Amino acid sequence: MKNRKALFGFKDLKVEVEGKEVVKGVSLEIAPGEIHAIMGPNGSGKSSLSNALMGHPGYEITSGEAYLSGENLLDMEADERSRAGLFLAFQYPLAIPGVTVANFLRAALKSHRGPDADMTDFRRLLKAEMKSLSIDESFATRYLNDGFSGGEKKRVEILQMSVLNPQVALLDETDSGLDIDALKTVADGINRYHSENNGILLVTHYQRLLNYVKPDYVHVMIGGRLVKSGGPELALKLEESGYDWVAEEVGQKAGV
Amino acid sequence: MSDAVRQQNQQLRTINQDYATKYGFRDPVDYFHKGARGISHEVVEMISRMKNEPRWMSDRRHEALDIFMAKPMPGWGNTELLNEIDFDNIYYFMKPIENQQTSWDDVPEYIRKTFDKLGIPEAEKSFLGGVSAQYESEVVYHSMKEDLKQQGVVFLDMDSGLREYEEIVKKNFGTVIPSTDNKFAALNTAVWSGGSFIYVPPGVDVKIPLQAYFRINAENMGQFERTLIIADKGSRVHYIEGCTAPVYSTDSLHSAVVELIAMEDAYIRYTTIQNWARNIYNLVTKRATAHKNATVEWVDGNLGSRLTMKYPCIQLVGEGAKGEILSVAFAGVDQHQDAGAKVIHAAPNTSSRITSKSISKDNGRASYRGLAKVHKKAVNSKISVECDALLIGEDARSDTYPTMEIDNEQVRVEHEARVSKVAEEQLFYLTSRGLTEDDARLLIVNGFMEPFTKELPLEYAVELNRLIELEMEGSIG
Numbered sequence: 001m002k003n004r005k006a007l008f009g010f011k012d013l014k015v016e017v018e019g020k021e022v023v024k025g026v027s028l029e030i031a032p033g034e035i036h037a038i039m040g041p042n043g044s045g046k047s048s049l050s051n052a053l054m055g056h057p058g059y060e061i062t063s064g065e066a067y068l069s070g071e072n073l074l075d076m077e078a079d080e081r082s083r084a085g086l087f088l089a090f091q092y093p094l095a096i097p098g099v100t101v102a103n104f105l106r107a108a109l110k111s112h113r114g115p116d117a118d119m120t121d122f123r124r125l126l127k128a129e130m131k132s133l134s135i136d137e138s139f140a141t142r143y144l145n146d147g148f149s150g151g152e153k154k155r156v157e158i159l160q161m162s163v164l165n166p167q168v169a170l171l172d173e174t175d176s177g178l179d180i181d182a183l184k185t186v187a188d189g190i191n192r193y194h195s196e197n198n199g200i201l202l203v204t205h206y207q208r209l210l211n212y213v214k215p216d217y218v219h220v221m222i223g224g225r226l227v228k229s230g231g232p233e234l235a236l237k238l239e240e241s242g243y244d245w246v247a248e249e250v251g252q253k254a255g256v
Numbered sequence: 257m258s259d260a261v262r263q264q265n266q267q268l269r270t271i272n273q274d275y276a277t278k279y280g281f282r283d284p285v286d287y288f289h290k291g292a293r294g295i296s297h298e299v300v301e302m303i304s305r306m307k308n309e310p311r312w313m314s315d316r317r318h319e320a321l322d323i324f325m326a327k328p329m330p331g332w333g334n335t336e337l338l339n340e341i342d343f344d345n346i347y348y349f350m351k352p353i354e355n356q357q358t359s360w361d362d363v364p365e366y367i368r369k370t371f372d373k374l375g376i377p378e379a380e381k382s383f384l385g386g387v388s389a390q391y392e393s394e395v396v397y398h399s400m401k402e403d404l405k406q407q408g409v410v411f412l413d414m415d416s417g418l419r420e421y422e423e424i425v426k427k428n429f430g431t432v433i434p435s436t437d438n439k440f441a442a443l444n445t446a447v448w449s450g451g452s453f454i455y456v457p458p459g460v461d462v463k464i465p466l467q468a469y470f471r472i473n474a475e476n477m478g479q480f481e482r483t484l485i486i487a488d489k490g491s492r493v494h495y496i497e498g499c500t501a502p503v504y505s506t507d508s509l510h511s512a513v514v515e516l517i518a519m520e521d522a523y524i525r526y527t528t529i530q531n532w533a534r535n536i537y538n539l540v541t542k543r544a545t546a547h548k549n550a551t552v553e554w555v556d557g558n559l560g561s562r563l564t565m566k567y568p569c570i571q572l573v574g575e576g577a578k579g580e581i582l583s584v585a586f587a588g589v590d591q592h593q594d595a596g597a598k599v600i601h602a603a604p605n606t607s608s609r610i611t612s613k614s615i616s617k618d619n620g621r622a623s624y625r626g627l628a629k630v631h632k633k634a635v636n637s638k639i640s641v642e643c644d645a646l647l648i649g650e651d652a653r654s655d656t657y658p659t660m661e662i663d664n665e666q667v668r669v670e671h672e673a674r675v676s677k678v679a680e681e682q683l684f685y686l687t688s689r690g691l692t693e694d695d696a697r698l699l700i701v702n703g704f705m706e707p708f709t710k711e712l713p714l715e716y717a718v719e720l721n722r723l724i725e726l727e728m729e730g731s732i733g
């Protein structure tokens with residue numbers, strides 16, 4: 001397909017959850033600096049793919065390969081994948097009662113930097129990133145996602161990304177649940193993070209995020225397969241006409 | 257997945273291995289006085305004589321011994337373990353040194369070293385208003401800040417309390433917990449030694465905590481400290497106790513009695529962090545009486561021991577009195593934490609809140625045993641009970657035995673009980689941010705304990721988190 005120096009990619013990847021194959025052989029490569037978007041109907045396997053890539057034990061990769069900066073991701077546990085530079089912003093972030101956002105993020109950043117690393121800059125870093133994302137300071141001492149609104153959770157996912165500054169960020173419907181202003185704030189956050197050295201794979205249902213975060217490629221996922229790829233214009237067309245025409249084009253019924 | 261669980265269990269099996277080095281060391285001691293094993297009226301008489309007590313106290317002891325011998329073992333809790341206690345094999349009284357000291361320099365070096373290792377003199381310097389250190393049966397060191405003395409605050413070991421404030425002790429001793437209450441309260445009354453006596457005069461606010469530290473060193477030692485705290489009208493006090501013991505192959509017994517009396521508008525908080533070795537039987541009776549508009553709070557953390565049975569109680573006898581009991585228990589391998597809380601509403605407009613958190617790991621077992629009783633005249637009372645259990649590993653066990661006896665219709669009662677496991681989804685969320693699985697699990701456990709930890713003075717919160725970390729730690733290389 002593309003250049004060999006892809007930052008991140010996977011090939012013929014198949015994923016099973018609860019004994020059922022939900023991702024049925026997908027391949028993709030992301031070069032440094034690229035933004036890819038995946039769109040597709042509910043239940044087509046987008047989150048399963050993201051979870052499997054991040055190393056969720058419930059999503060078993062039955063065949064295929066996946067790598068990041070030349071390293072085999074499939075040999076690694078979730079925490080090792082994170083420290084290798086992979087990040088997943090969850091579609092449904094979980095609450096961790098009793099663990100404050102600040103303590104959690106400090107522990108996470110420390111795990112990336114190593115046990116003896118200097119963390120004296122942490123407070124300042126956290127404060128600055130929270131400010132850029134218009135997250136109130138009080139959130140630093142709130143329990144992670146505990147009682148957060150849908151939009152607040154998504155913002156805090158992006159906060160985590162900003163603090164950890166991964167090589168590749170998988171963003172699973174980070175735009176859903178955001179009001180119009182928050183969408184802009186979050187999009188700004190993603191753009192601030194994005195550089196020519198890192199890559200983004202974002203999953204979305206709507207064009208609106210893509211107005212702010214411009215993808216280089218758009219892929220369509222239907223029934224566990226990536227069935228079509230194109231440029232940003234593909235997203236516009238999907239928004240206008242839905243998925244049926246793609247399904248017909250590839251001779252397969254849409255949805256699951 | 258089951259592989260991962262098995263591996264996790266394997267790692268967790270070796271918990272608190274550090275206890276042996278951190279707290280489990282033993283001192284070779286030449287005791288000033290070491291009695292014989294076993295209990296009898298002769299032993300009781302000997303203890304009383306050595307202490308040079310007034311006759312009435314000695315009579316109480318003998319009377320209590322008869323009650324102890326007559327009373328059967330409790331028929332609830334962990335009866336199997338209870339019946340393993342060999343009362344004839346226990347030393348009921350050991351006096352490490354002849355006289356109590358008020359300067360650490362005068363405490364014999366081996367004892368001072370022990371408390372040094374436990375961080376006590378350091379803590380005294382940094383944040384405590386007064387310190388008492390008990391080694392086996394007797395308090396070996398005692399001190400209190402000068403300004404508190406000047407305000408009339410009394411903080412003594414119980415033996416000195418009896419000598420110097422006999423009238424107050426005579427009037428209050430055993431009024432909250434009579435010898436007849438239970439077998440172990442009777443035993444304590446018969447052979448008690450050490451513990452703390454605190455009296456706070458009306459209106460005095462003791463702003464910095466007073467602390468006692470109880471240390472068992474000898475094998476088969478029975479420690480029976482007796483604590484009485486009286487907060488007079490409108491006064492406030494926070495008392496903290498910590499406990500440890502070495503690791504021996506045979507059991508030791510810790511059976512304390514703690515009585516609190518909060519007079520009108522007074523406030524008492526009693527914080528305990530117990531981290532006993534795994535062969536200690538920890539059978540403690542703690543009860544408070546709260547008079548009109550008084551507040552009593554028990555903050556009770558239980559780690560270690562073989563069997564703990566402890567149910568801090570608050571009797572709300574005055575109108576508008578408030579009680580709060582916040583407890584955590586950590587039950588590891590072969591341990592049973594049978595802990596709980598009791599509140600008795602005996603006056604109108606009283607309120608109570610019980611929050612109980614337990615963690616069971618491996619084959620550890622944590623039980624919550626609670627009683628909430630509301631008398632007829634306690635109208636407009638409020639009770640809330642929340643029990644939260646966290647299970648780690650397939651064999652961990654938790655049970656809840658709540659009892660409510662409510663003789664009154666104008667009462668608001670809330671009761672919630674939850675049992676959860678460290679969810680795989682939560683672990684994944686944290687590990688996906690770079691934390692190792694062990695760190696992630698520890699963070700979740702600490703989060704679970706947070707409502708408790710945040711009530712502790714910072715130094716204790718840090719220490720407790722460290723203890724939990726030791727409990728959670730995988731095999732140590």
Ligand SMILES: Nc1ncnc2c1ncn2[C@@H]1O[C@H](COP(=O)(O)OP(=O)(O)OP(=O)(O)O)[C@@H](O)[C@H]1O
Nearest residue numbers: 017018022041042043044045046047048049058256
């Ligand atoms: N943990 C799970 N247990 C059982 N089935 C699952 C699980 N996770 C996903 N599935 C199933 O796998 C299929 C794909 O789900 P997935 O969440 O990956 O879809 P999606 O494309 O992200 O959908 P959406 O757009 O609604 O988020 C669905 O049929 C779903 O029910």
Ligand SMILES: [Mg+2]
Nearest residue numbers: 046047048091
């Ligand atoms: Mg999804």
